[in-house]
Amino acid sequence: MVGISPADRVKRLLVLGAGPAQLGVLRAARDRGLFVIALDRDPAAPGFEYADRRAVVSTEDEPAIGMLAAAEELDGVIAAGIDWPVAIAARVAARLGLRHPLSPETAALAVSKQRQRERLAEHGVPQPRWQLVTQAPDDMNVPCVVKPPDRQGQKGLTLVRDRDRLPDAVAQAVSASRTNVALVEELIEGPEVTVNAFSTGGVFHSLTVNDRLTADEPAFGVALAHAWPSEQETEGAVEVARAAAAALGIENGPTYTQVVLSPDGPKVMELAARVGGGHDAELCLAAVGIDLNGLALAAALGEPVEIPDPKPSGGACVRFLVAPPGTLKSVEGIDEALAQEGILDARVYRRPGWIITPLRRGADRAGFVLATGSSRDDALTKADRAAELIRFETADAEALVP
Numbered sequence: 001m002v003g004i005s006p007a008d009r010v011k012r013l014l015v016l017g018a019g020p021a022q023l024g025v026l027r028a029a030r031d032r033g034l035f036v037i038a039l040d041r042d043p044a045a046p047g048f049e050y051a052d053r054r055a056v057v058s059t060e061d062e063p064a065i066g067m068l069a070a071a072e073e074l075d076g077v078i079a080a081g082i083d084w085p086v087a088i089a090a091r092v093a094a095r096l097g098l099r100h101p102l103s104p105e106t107a108a109l110a111v112s113k114q115r116q117r118e119r120l121a122e123h124g125v126p127q128p129r130w131q132l133v134t135q136a137p138d139d140m141n142v143p144c145v146v147k148p149p150d151r152q153g154q155k156g157l158t159l160v161r162d163r164d165r166l167p168d169a170v171a172q173a174v175s176a177s178r179t180n181v182a183l184v185e186e187l188i189e190g191p192e193v194t195v196n197a198f199s200t201g202g203v204f205h206s207l208t209v210n211d212r213l214t215a216d217e218p219a220f221g222v223a224l225a226h227a228w229p230s231e232q233e234t235e236g237a238v239e240v241a242r243a244a245a246a247a248l249g250i251e252n253g254p255t256y257t258q259v260v261l262s263p264d265g266p267k268v269m270e271l272a273a274r275v276g277g278g279h280d281a282e283l284c285l286a287a288v289g290i291d292l293n294g295l296a297l298a299a300a301l302g303e304p305v306e307i308p309d310p311k312p313s314g315g316a317c318v319r320f321l322v323a324p325p326g327t328l329k330s331v332e333g334i335d336e337a338l339a340q341e342g343i344l345d346a347r348v349y350r351r352p353g354w355i356i357t358p359l360r361r362g363a364d365r366a367g368f369v370l371a372t373g374s375s376r377d378d379a380l381t382k383a384d385r386a387a388e389l390i391r392f393e394t395a396d397a398e399a400l401v402p
Helices: 020-032 046-050 062-071 084-096 104-110 113-122 163-176 235-247 280-288 292-300 334-338 376-388
Strands: 012-016 035-039 053-055 076-078 130-133 144-147 158-160 182-186 192-200 203-214 223-228 253-262 265-272 315-321 326-332 343-348 367-373 391-394 398-400
Touching: 012 020, 012 062, 012 084, 020 035, 020 046, 020 280, 020 292, 035 046, 035 062, 062 084, 076 084, 076 292, 084 104, 104 113, 113 182, 113 235, 113 265, 144 163, 158 163, 163 182, 192 235, 192 280, 192 292, 203 235, 203 280, 223 280, 223 376, 235 253, 235 265, 253 292, 280 292, 280 315, 280 343, 280 367, 315 376, 334 343, 334 376, 343 376, 367 376
Parallel strands: 012 035, 012 076, 035 053
Antiparallel strands: 130 182, 144 158, 144 182, 192 203, 192 253, 203 223, 223 315, 253 265, 315 367, 326 391, 343 367, 391 398
């Protein structure tokens, strides 16, 4: 029997997570012809459709992930769109002797908001005033933001405008935290942008800076759309994102940095050493023609990475779908939405039977529309028109997507 040469062998990739935040990287991996092993604790996770092999395992179960990885003869492991598993992926890769863009030490630093805040302070990177607490502090003014230092997606997060609510907010964050502490930060007012970048050999390449259009309370901090190009002056945002990546020791791989453009200048809210979980990589491809998912896959597989020159479009956006609460019965209008001018993709994350909850966190969003246009506003208009065609019927309500 003639053996398969290493050059002809199909590379095998383990993807931590198969939820909405991993759809882009999973589809990119399948399109590239990789053998994809995906894991998620949800057996109905939508990204499983792109996997050659699936495992119903939590993305935070490091012992189980380690055993699975050791049995699969992997070429790489990646955690996209999700914070805590970034460190797990780096540690698993190190134990298996796989090349990986992040060292375990750097990855562990990146997934802790507390350690990020400490490191950014050491390097003088502009950020909010903050405290780490186990009970309500006496010297933090309101309004302020209270959150766990080791969660994402608005889990355990509260915007506090009334000091009387601060003790309950701290208790909620502490209960959601893995380390039983809360991070209390001053509220920074101003437009929000996200800097999507990729570093190679310590060189930080800014790819897109998007306006982050967020929901009103009680869904504080939840993005309803990412729009490119930003309407803001973005040079300062790129510089503080670059400084944050350098302070955390990130020399290779993707970064996703949220920045608020305050009256006192841009301030780093947080940095994630991964592609964004809101279809940011797909938006990057639509906006400037750079395949950020492909770059992230190459880095995870230990392949050389070259950043191509951008080819900007007029405008592009991701518009998220919000469904009426209740048990999902049916969805109509996806095909009609996809047929609209400028619509590159549209998808609903959940199947009938899923319980739709009121919008409080990023995980409560029901789907997305990806659109391009002659400008940022034209792309948003086209995305809104497509979203209006997508209708959710639930057991308790039936309404058009707002």
